[in-house]
Amino acid sequence: MPISVLVVDDQELMRMGLKMVLGAHPDIEVIGEAANGDEAVRRAGELRPDVVLMDVRMPVVDGVTATGRIVAAGDGVRVLVMTTFDLDEHALGALRAGASGFLLKDTPPEDLISAIRSVAAGDAVVSPKVTKRLLDRLVADDPAGLRDPGVLDVLTAREREVLEQIAAGRSNAEIAAALFLSEATVKTHVGRVLTKLGLRDRVQAVVLAYETGLVRPGG
DSSP: OOEEEEEEOSOHHHHHHHHHHHHTOTTEEEEEEESSHHHHHHHHHHHOOSEEEEESSOSSSOHHHHHHHHHHTTSOOEEEEEESOTTOHHHHHHHHHTOSOEEETTOOHHHHHHHHHHHHTTOOOSOHHHHHHHHHHHHHHOGGGOOOGGGGGGSOHHHHHHHHHHHTTOOHHHHHHHHTOOHHHHHHHHHHHHHHHTOSSHHHHHHHHHHTTSSOTTO
């Protein structure tokens, strides 16, 4: 079955361009489109696509709010946010709302296709290093956005170390080298961290690490 995609953007030309790019790949099918967040939520509920390509700055209902509503519906629809600026605070809001990552609108077509395939397979597609840079700036600007660090009490000492490594944007291989563990062991620890904290992917783990103050801007 092809990967079903809902394209959401308030600019018709952008939607047309995305549909042309995606339509050139037989394993991806655009099953609908929407021009604002309210319409996106409704269409996602009706069509239940595998992936929603979501603009963040839209009229009526913005992409961040729409992302939260789609994820909260619990239909397994995954959201990939597209933004103009890599330090867009709206992108962080979308990640907090449950998006599986974000891409810049000038992302090369081949990278967009790869990202959609990754998200459909259950992976996060935004680089944790990019997310870290975004969080460095925004947490420094808004320290009141931190959450109660007590939510991390469910983790063992080793799992907290692994979370710190994830927040630093390190891969499993890099974590294994830093903590003198095998990659298989690291993968197990990462899975336990995500499960215990109720997170869907590494990007959300990075966000939570910052929100709880486990890591600090520049750390």
